[in-house]
Amino acid sequence: MKTIIQVDHFRAAFGKKVILKDVSFTLTNDQLVVILGENGAGKTTLVTAILNAALSQEKTGAIQVQAENVAYVPQFRDLGADYPLSIRSFIALGVRNYGLPWLSKSEKQHVADAIQRFDLEAIADQPIAMASGGQKQRAYIAQAVAKQPDLLILDEPSSALDSEHTLALVKQIRQVQQEQKMLVLWISHDTSWVKGKADRYLWLHNQEVDLGLAKELPVAADSTHREEVNHVF
Numbered sequence: 001m002k003t004i005i006q007v008d009h010f011r012a013a014f015g016k017k018v019i020l021k022d023v024s025f026t027l028t029n030d031q032l033v034v035i036l037g038e039n040g041a042g043k044t045t046l047v048t049a050i051l052n053a054a055l056s057q058e059k060t061g062a063i064q065v066q067a068e069n070v071a072y073v074p075q076f077r078d079l080g081a082d083y084p085l086s087i088r089s090f091i092a093l094g095v096r097n098y099g100l101p102w103l104s105k106s107e108k109q110h111v112a113d114a115i116q117r118f119d120l121e122a123i124a125d126q127p128i129a130m131a132s133g134g135q136k137q138r139a140y141i142a143q144a145v146a147k148q149p150d151l152l153i154l155d156e157p158s159s160a161l162d163s164e165h166t167l168a169l170v171k172q173i174r175q176v177q178q179e180q181k182m183l184v185l186w187i188s189h190d191t192s193w194v195k196g197k198a199d200r201y202l203w204l205h206n207q208e209v210d211l212g213l214a215k216e217l218p219v220a221a222d223s224t225h226r227e228e229v230n231h232v233f
C-alpha cells in the first residue's frame, strides 16, 4: 500500500469566499474513492488543487501527490463532427511516447486492452466523432486508463450513462483499479452505487471534508435520499 495523496491543512478561497477551510486526509493506491457534495461544495476546486500539486512536484505545499502518472477525465465534452481520429487512434494519443512516431509493443497492448475493457472493439476503427455520447465517454475513460496511471481522476464520468451502463462502468473501473493498484477519485452526484462498490467517500460540505468507509455513507451525503437529486435523475 502506497500513499498517493496527502492533504494537510488545505484551505481554498476565492477572494473572501471560503470554499474549504481546513482540510486534511490521506489516500492510498488501493482505493476507489467517490467525491460527493452538492453543487458549489468545492469538488472541482479540490480536484484542481490535487492536479496542480501533482504537476508542480512542490515539496512544501498543503497537498502532496506521489504519482508519476496522473490521468484526468473532465466532465463530458463533445468533439466536433470533423474531429478526424478513430476511437483507436484517440486512445493511442493517451499512451504515445513523445519523441517516437510509433507506439511500442507494450503501448499497443495497453491500447488494445483498454479498447477491450471498455467494450469498444466493434467500433474501434470508426471516427470517435460518430460515436454516441455514452461510447465517447467510454473512449475518454479508455484513453486515460491506457496511460496506466497511478492516479485516475474522473469528473462525473457517468453523466451521459443510464443506470445499467453506470453500473457496468463502475465494475470496469473497479477491476482496473484493483489490477493496476491505482487510486481512483470519482466525482459523482449519483450515489446509488457508492455503498456497494466504492471503498471510501470524500464528502464535501460546510467547507469541510469527511472521509469515511463507503459502506458507512451518511444518509445526508446519500443523494438517493435527497429530493433535489431525485428530481434531476
Ligand SMILES: Nc1ncnc2c1ncn2[C@@H]1O[C@H](COP(=O)(O)OP(=O)(O)OP(=O)(O)O)[C@@H](O)[C@H]1O
Pocket: 014, 019, 037, 038, 039, 040, 041, 042, 043, 044, 045, 046
Ligand atoms: N475562479 C473562480 N472564482 C470565483 N469563484 C469560483 C471560481 N471557481 C469556483 N468558484 C466558486 O467556488 C465554489 C466551488 O466551486 P466548485 O466548482 O469547486 O464546486 P463543485 O462542488 O465542483 O460544484 P458542481 O457540482 O456544481 O460542479 C462555487 O461557489 C463556485 O462558484
